[in-house]
Amino acid sequence: MSQFGPEYIRAIAPYQAGKPISEVAREFGLDEAKIVKLASNENPFGVPESAKQAMAAAAAELGRYPDANGFELKAALAKRYDVPADWITLGNGSNDILEIAAHAFVKAGESVVYSQYSFAIYALAAQGVGARGIAAPARNYGHDLDAMLAAIEADTRLLFIANPNNPTGTFIPAAEIEAFLDKVPAHVAVVLDEAYNEYLEAKDQFESTAWVRKYPNLIVSRTFSKAYGLAGLRVGFAIAQPAVTDLMNRIRQPFNVNSLAQAAAIAALNDKAFLEKGAENNRAGYRQVVAAFQELGLEYVPSYGNFVLLKVGSDDGAGARVNLALLKQGVIVRPVGAYGLPQWLRISIGLPEENAAFVEALKKALG
Numbered sequence: 001m002s003q004f005g006p007e008y009i010r011a012i013a014p015y016q017a018g019k020p021i022s023e024v025a026r027e028f029g030l031d032e033a034k035i036v037k038l039a040s041n042e043n044p045f046g047v048p049e050s051a052k053q054a055m056a057a058a059a060a061e062l063g064r065y066p067d068a069n070g071f072e073l074k075a076a077l078a079k080r081y082d083v084p085a086d087w088i089t090l091g092n093g094s095n096d097i098l099e100i101a102a103h104a105f106v107k108a109g110e111s112v113v114y115s116q117y118s119f120a121i122y123a124l125a126a127q128g129v130g131a132r133g134i135a136a137p138a139r140n141y142g143h144d145l146d147a148m149l150a151a152i153e154a155d156t157r158l159l160f161i162a163n164p165n166n167p168t169g170t171f172i173p174a175a176e177i178e179a180f181l182d183k184v185p186a187h188v189a190v191v192l193d194e195a196y197n198e199y200l201e202a203k204d205q206f207e208s209t210a211w212v213r214k215y216p217n218l219i220v221s222r223t224f225s226k227a228y229g230l231a232g233l234r235v236g237f238a239i240a241q242p243a244v245t246d247l248m249n250r251i252r253q254p255f256n257v258n259s260l261a262q263a264a265a266i267a268a269l270n271d272k273a274f275l276e277k278g279a280e281n282n283r284a285g286y287r288q289v290v291a292a293f294q295e296l297g298l299e300y301v302p303s304y305g306n307f308v309l310l311k312v313g314s315d316d317g318a319g320a321r322v323n324l325a326l327l328k329q330g331v332i333v334r335p336v337g338a339y340g341l342p343q344w345l346r347i348s349i350g351l352p353e354e355n356a357a358f359v360e361a362l363k364k365a366l367g
């Protein structure tokens with residue numbers, strides 16, 4: 001172990017990303033073209049055509065730095081969400097927003113609250129600033145908001161909620177979140193991470209972005225990585241009142257969102273047809289895989305995202321074992337042992353043929 005750096009940095013276990021296709025092809029001697037990747041909740045349709053065109057046009061200007069203030073993208077977002085542009089912070093993916101929030105609001109020695117089985121970056125963002133992460137116990141694999149309230153301490157400065165949650169896919173209805181926000185002490189900033197918001201059915205959608213008018217400690221975080229199909233470009237954003245936004249912008253890297261990403265995000269934001277196609281594919285794909293789980297008698301957590309958590313055995317080696325058997329067949333999913341869920345795998349919803357390939361491989365893997 002290196003003697004360099006503070007102890008809290010040396011204690012960090014790095015984030016484990018989904019395996020890239022090229023790595024699995026090399027490791028298992030497989031043809032890249034035949035590999036099915038359902039590991040990182042990406043959009044199976046890839047980049048929207050509208051965004052490709054916008055990037056081609058923006059490419060001519062790549063010799064120059066990006067617009068550090070993201071004027072046009074913020075203007076488009078401001079219009080869409082009906083907030084002034086100075087309520088918006090742009091991020092290099094929404095992951096950047098989560099990190100910026102930790103740096104802006106939390107000192108070493110203070111604490112950050114999140115839920116058991118929620119997105120791994122929350123704990124890492126807390127650790128990265130030398131803060132104490134407090135994981136409130138989950139209820140039915142989702143957030144228990146009462147337990148989260150109870151977990152808040154005098155030195156808690158930040159609280160993360162993922163809705164829908166990754167990796168479990170659970171969802172908290174609007175009324176419950178609003179009641180929770182009413183009770184959270186004013187010294188705690190709340191990041192409401194809605195990376196999968198666009199996959200919600202209309203009946204579950206709510207204008208969380210309007211809540212920021214009411215709650216000065218609320219930061220709503222969204223991303224272009226999932227439903228908008230731009231994961232590789234890295235664009236996300238936060239909406240919060242100007243006092244909070246101002247603090248976040250003080251420590252944001254000035255050029256954290258590159259020019260191609262800004263151009264593509266504007267195009268994707270206005271591409272309603274692409275979003276609708278993705279949401280429809282997701283609903284059908286979810287029904288497809290869940291029908292197979294039911295046929296196989298497998299337990300899963302009902303999901304509101306573009307992925308589903310599946311129990312593949314009752315011993316703690318099950319997730320790793322079934323994952324390896326799937327990898328050997330060229331299907332990449334996500335083991336979630338690091339989340340304390342060693343008996344489960346998380347599977348992203350793909351195209352119908354990808355889902356079918358996964359189901360076939362799963363049947364073989366389970367023997």
Ligand SMILES: Cc1ncc(COP(=O)(O)O)c(C=O)c1O
Binds near residue numbers: 093096235
């Ligand atoms: C709940 C949640 N929040 C945030 C992110 C970060 O995504 P990105 O940095 O690509 O916006 C993810 C990605 O998986 C996620 O699942």
